[in-house]
Structures are given as structure tokens and as C-alpha cells.
Amino acid sequence: MFDMFCNSVQLFLKGKLFHDFPKVAMLAGVGIGLAAAMVIALAKMGCALWAAVAIAGFCAGAVQPRLFRDLKYR
Numbered sequence: 001m002f003d004m005f006c007n008s009v010q011l012f013l014k015g016k017l018f019h020d021f022p023k024v025a026m027l028a029g030v031g032i033g034l035a036a037a038m039v040i041a042l043a044k045m046g047c048a049l050w051a052a053v054a055i056a057g058f059c060a061g062a063v064q065p066r067l068f069r070d071l072k073y074r
Helices: 002-014 021-044 049-067
Strands: none
């Protein structure tokens, strides 16, 4: 199991895990941007930083399956 994980990480870092790596990078950037925007917005609204991070992380994690639904592996 650990070997499979290591192999997947190596393929990802080489850009050979997904068929369209630039699309994967763009979608990951969208998810990161969404989380960052939520943290900033929640912190500006007066929410505690730890709560803002937890809420934004949960919401961004919930969006990831929707963002990555059409990715093709090699």
C-alpha cells in the first residue's frame, strides 16, 4: 500500500499521473483560491481564525470531488 502511494506521488510530481496535468493544476488552484477567499472573508466578518480555517477547509474539501470529477488518469 505504501509503495502504491509512493509511486502515485512520484508520477504526480513528474506530471505523468493525469492525462491533462495543466487542467489538474488549474483546478487545484481554484480550490486553493476558494479556500483562501473564504478564510479572508470569514476573518473579516469577525470569525475566529481557527474557525475560519476549519470552515474554509471543510468547504474547499467538499468542493474537490466536484472539481475533479472529469479527470482522466494515464
